[in-house]
Amino acid sequence: MTGTPDKTLLDHLKRRIALDGPITIADFMNEALAHPEHGYYRKQDPFGRKGDFITAPEISQMFGELIGLWAAVTWQQMGSPRKVNLVELGPGRGTLMADALRAVRNVPGLSDALTVRFVETSPVLRTHQQTAIMPYGIPATWHEAFDEIPAGGNSPMIVIGNEFFDALPIRQFERASHGWSERLVGVDANTGELGFVRGAETPVTDALVPATLRGTAKSGDIFESCPAAIAIADQVARRLNEVGGAALFIDYGHPHSAFGDTLQALKDHKYHPILEQPGDADLTAHVDFAAIGRAMLEADARIGAVLTQGTFLRMLGIEQRAELLKENADDAQAGSIDAALARLIDADQMGTLFKVLIGYGRETAPPPCVSGAEG
Ligand code: SAH
Numbered sequence: 001m002t003g004t005p006d007k008t009l010l011d012h013l014k015r016r017i018a019l020d021g022p023i024t025i026a027d028f029m030n031e032a033l034a035h036p037e038h039g040y041y042r043k044q045d046p047f048g049r050k051g052d053f054i055t056a057p058e059i060s061q062m063f064g065e066l067i068g069l070w071a072a073v074t075w076q077q078m079g080s081p082r083k084v085n086l087v088e089l090g091p092g093r094g095t096l097m098a099d100a101l102r103a104v105r106n107v108p109g110l111s112d113a114l115t116v117r118f119v120e121t122s123p124v125l126r127t128h129q130q131t132a133i134m135p136y137g138i139p140a141t142w143h144e145a146f147d148e149i150p151a152g153g154n155s156p157m158i159v160i161g162n163e164f165f166d167a168l169p170i171r172q173f174e175r176a177s178h179g180w181s182e183r184l185v186g187v188d189a190n191t192g193e194l195g196f197v198r199g200a201e202t203p204v205t206d207a208l209v210p211a212t213l214r215g216t217a218k219s220g221d222i223f224e225s226c227p228a229a230i231a232i233a234d235q236v237a238r239r240l241n242e243v244g245g246a247a248l249f250i251d252y253g254h255p256h257s258a259f260g261d262t263l264q265a266l267k268d269h270k271y272h273p274i275l276e277q278p279g280d281a282d283l284t285a286h287v288d289f290a291a292i293g294r295a296m297l298e299a300d301a302r303i304g305a306v307l308t309q310g311t312f313l314r315m316l317g318i319e320q321r322a323e324l325l326k327e328n329a330d331d332a333q334a335g336s337i338d339a340a341l342a343r344l345i346d347a348d349q350m351g352t353l354f355k356v357l358i359g360y361g362r363e364t365a366p367p368p369c370v371s372g373a374e375g
Contacts, residue, residue, distance in 0.1 A: 009038040009279040013194065014187055022186035022197050025263065026169035026227070032278035033167060034121060040279050041122045041167070047093050052282050053266050055163050056250070056309070056350060057096035060340035062325070063162075064099025066316040067248065071158045072104045074246050074367040080109055083155035084245075087117040089146065089232070090164035092125060094118075094132030100160075101136040116140035117149050147235050151243070156364075159236055159247035165292065166251050166284040168228040170263065173204055175217040180204040183222070185275065194275040210257055210291075221259040224285055233292045233359075237299035240361035247296075247359040248367075253287030255306040255355060262286035289357050296359045304358040304370035310351025313344055315369050 013031060017023060033040045046052045056063045075084055088097055097116060104110050116138050120126050126142050133140060143149050146159075172183040179201040186197040204214065209223045217223070236247050265272040267281035274283065293303045307315075322341045326334045345351040358370050 009035055010194070010277070012038070013185075013278060014192075017185070017187050017194075022184035022199065024171050024182060024184060026171045028185045028275075028278070029169035029283050032281075032283055033169075035279060038279040040282055041125070043124070043279070045093065045124055045128065046282055052268060054269075055092060056344055056354070057099065057162065058093070059343050060337070061099045062318055062321050062340070063313070063344060064096040065103035066313060066318055066321065067096060067160060067162075068100025068103035070248065070316060070368055071100060071160070072107045072110055074158055075110060075113070075156075076107075077365045077367065078156055078244060080113070081156050081244075082113055083115070084110075084113050085115050085117050085149070085155050085157045087119065087146070087149060087157055087159040089119045089159065089161035090167065091118050091120055091129050092163075094125075094129030096160070096162055097129065098132040098136070101133060101138055105136070111136075111138065114138050115155075118142045119144075119146050119149070146232055146239075149239075154243045156243050156361075157239060157245035159240075159245070161248070162250045163284075164251070165226065165229045165232075165249065165287045166253070167282075168226050168232075170224045170226045170285045171208070172261065172263070173209055173223045173225070174198065175219055175221040175223075176201045177219060180209065180223075194278075196275075213257055213259070217259065222261045223257075223259055224262060224288065225291070226285070226288065229287065229292060230295045233295035234299050237296040237301035237359060240301050240359065240364065241299070242361075244361045244364045246361070246364060246367040249287075249289075249292065249357045249359075250309060250312075250354060251287040251289075252284075252350075252353045253289055253355055255289050257288050257290045260286075287355070289355050293357060293359075300362055302360050302362055302364075302366070304366065307356045307369065308352050309354035309356055310345040310347065312356040312369055313351075318345060 036042060047058055091097055118129055120142055121144060173180045174183055181201045182199040184197050184199050185194055188195040208225050262285045263274060265274045265281040265283050272281040289306045296303050322337050325337050329337060343349045358367055360367055
């Protein structure tokens with residue numbers, strides 16, 4: 001977004017650090033993204049070509065349509081229950097849900113069964129979501145957090161989250177000579193600006209850095225953990241076991257836990273210094289899909305193998321869908337359909353960096369793209 005930088009949040013953070021000492025990166029991300037007045041997701045609409053970044057549903061309608069069909073088949077495989085909650089975590093502008101609802105309009109019985117549940121903290125984005133799905137006449141409710149969604153007569157649940165986990169606050173731990181020290185955000189005494197500092201060296205628990213990785217760590221290695229993502233994966237897994245259903249998480253990240261500093265800030269489609277202009281730039285980190293999968297397995301739910309976005313969308317027939325759309329398109333439109341397809345599935349674009357993890361209840365049949373996914 002352009003305009004005068006908003007210094008209020010920066011000043012607030014400096015005051016907080018002056019009073020309490022350095023804060024964790026998670027605290028910094030929380031303030032920068034979710035501060036009630038000045039947080040990035042609270043005060044603006046960051047999406048689309050004019051925003052700071054563009055997400056898959058904003059690139060092409062095919063993305064949401066195919067996810068809608070995935071959800072419809074998942075529902076049918078559960079025996080087409082009379083009621084089903086379609087939950088979306090962090091729905092942005094509501095584009096994915098609108099495209100999904102349009103794609104499943106003609107699936108017999110599904111529209112009558114559906115209730116949409118949006119988990120969204122931003123008031124601005126909630127209005128966008130409401131407008132986006134209005135044409136489809138499906139009842140919808142909004143919730144601050146996943147665990148605030150009511151049990152609702154124990155109807156089964158289908159959960160979708162695209163680029164949701166990457167926006168949740170992470171902590172970073174650096175391997176030091178003896179133990180581990182947390183990377184913190186402090187104020188540089190000379191410049192008066194925010195800067196990264198090292199916390200005291202401490203032993204680190206399994207919950208923060210998996211034991212398997214701790215053994216191989218070299219001095220300077222950084223491990224990122226996202227306690228909020230783990231907590232939500234656990235809550236979703238428990239709910240899927242209770243009521244039946246499936247979850248589809250799509251995000252950029254890695255299939256195995258690994259070392260590395262992946263925290264980044266984006267503003268106007270460009271990388272931006274992380275600690276400058278908090279609240280005016282988006283902050284994200286790679287998602288550790290192994291950690292999310294582990295949390296779901298520990299809660300006794302089931303998971304499929306982690307797929308790349310390219311493989312997942314091809315399995316759902318995105319290439320055929322693009323051909324079909326091109327039949328009614330002029331040359332310019334056909335060109336943009338091809339460009340969008342390449343952007344979503346090509347290895348050098350979003351096709352490989354973005355990953356897909358499907359989780360499901362222990363009494364639910366494996367949803368599409370789980371069986372045969374291995375290998
Ligand atoms: N899924 C959308 C948007 C991704 S951006 C898309 O693909 O275009 C992240 C979304 O998560 C935004 O809607 C943001 O407001 C929301 N969000 C961020 N942190 C959240 C939190 N802690 N709880 C609920 N929603 C959150």
